[in-house]
Amino acid sequence: MRETSGWRRARRPSVVIASLVLASTALGGCAAFFGPHEKRADAQVLPTVGNAARGTVTFIERADGVQVTYNLVGLPPNSDHALQVHERGDCNAADGSSAGAVFAPAADRLKTGVRRAGDLGNIHADATGVAAGFVVATEVSLDGVRSVIGRSVLVAREPSDPAFPDRGVGTALACGAIRQ
Structure with missing residues (x-):
């Protein structure tokens, strides 16, 4: 043994x-x-006063732009809304106004009649008030001067109109700070 x-x-x-x-x-x-790890940022979107919209918005940097994936509930049924990144990551105001203007890098701010980089497009809520999907935003990034990190994402009451980019889209239904 x-x-x-x-x-x-x-x-x-x-x-x-x-x-x-x-x-x-x-x-x-x-x-x-x-x-390798992908560059990613998330926003927990919460309702502004008097609204019920909430959910998550995720930003993932890809070769062709930033993929913005949204999953929102509590929107008015069968409705369209603008999804926008705003200048400041501050959602403390009751109506979301503390987030500032729609994000536009310095040179873009001087141009009138031009779609802002932070205008991600319109989303559609179904008959149950749910909006889920993604858009690819080619004019923003997750680093540098076009970075959305530290800003906020808002769901506006009205859809945006590409023919009139300077027209307002109403008050915010929901707001969330974008964090890494």
């Missing part, structure tokens, strides 16, 4: 080495599978 115990002791280092090689191979495969 002593010889068997000695045999086990002699074999343990090679078993440990084989286990480590196997584990490193498996972990290396996992690293290749998961790839």
Whole structure:
């Protein structure tokens, strides 16, 4: 029996080495599978006073722009609304006005009649008041001067009109700060 115990002791280092090689191979495969981490930011959207809209908006940087995925509930049934990024990440005002103007990088602010980078487009709520989907925003990013991080996302009462980008879209139904 002593010889068997000695045999086990002699074999343990090679078993440990084989286990480590196997584990490193498996972990290396996992690293290749998961790839590099994507740039991502999220906003928990909460209703402004007197409204019921709420949900989440996620921003993920892709090669063709920022994918903005939204999942909102509590909107008026069968309605359209503008989804917009605003200058400040402040949703403390009862009507969302503390978020400031629609986001536009410095040079874009001087242009009139031009769609602002923060105007992400319109979303549609179904018969139950749910709006879910995504848009690809090519004019914003998650870093640099066009970054949406630290700003806020608002769901406006009215849809935006691309023919008249300077026209207001009504008060905000919901607001959420965009955080990494």
